[in-house]
Amino acid sequence: MYVGRFLVIGSETGAYRVSSRSFPNRKIIERDDRLTVVPTDAADETDNPYVSYNCVRPVDDRVVVGNGSHTDPIAEKLALGYPARDALALSLLALDFEKDDYDTPRIAGIVGPESFIGTVRRDGLVVEEVTEPTLVATYEKDSPESTEIAIESAAGAARAVYDADFEHAVCAAGVARTGDGFETAIENGD
DSSP: OOOOEEEEEOSSSSEEEEEOSSOOOOEEETTTEEEEEEEEEEEEEEOOSSEEEEEEEEEEEEEESSSTTTHHHHHHHHTTTTOOHHHHHHHHHHHOSSOSSTOOOOEEEEEEESEEEEEEEEEEEEEEEEOOOOESSSSSOOEEEEOOOOSSHHHHHHHHHHHEEEEEEEEEEEEEETTEEEEEEOOOOO
């Protein structure tokens, strides 16, 4: 099954996977304090604004995981002191679904003292608090649902979503809370 880009958010860990039929030549890199999806050297030039973006951004005792440019405003609202649920809901609502040929939903989550997952689609906005691993994807599974995908460490989370039984895996990232912040991991399928 092709579900497109998806993320899994739990109470202490999170993960994000790029799955793509149209733009498979991408990888995740570490840049400053964030993880960013970028084209590989083999990628064709494109002016598509949805191909490169920050997918993981830590903010104090929280980390934002998302499938597009909305990751940054969520993080910025958290830095300004917004509650996690509000930062997620306001940013998803403001940026809305992607204005591409598929009306691709935007998906995001926050791992922290309270963890949340959300999506904005053509037909609505959903933001839920999570206490167990919860998945949301851009296609087919575009409402949050419990998942059996194990995300117990940053590296384990990245590997688990990369290996998940969905088509067209490109790259993945994992995050996990630690005693003094977060650890991250990247799986580029190398």
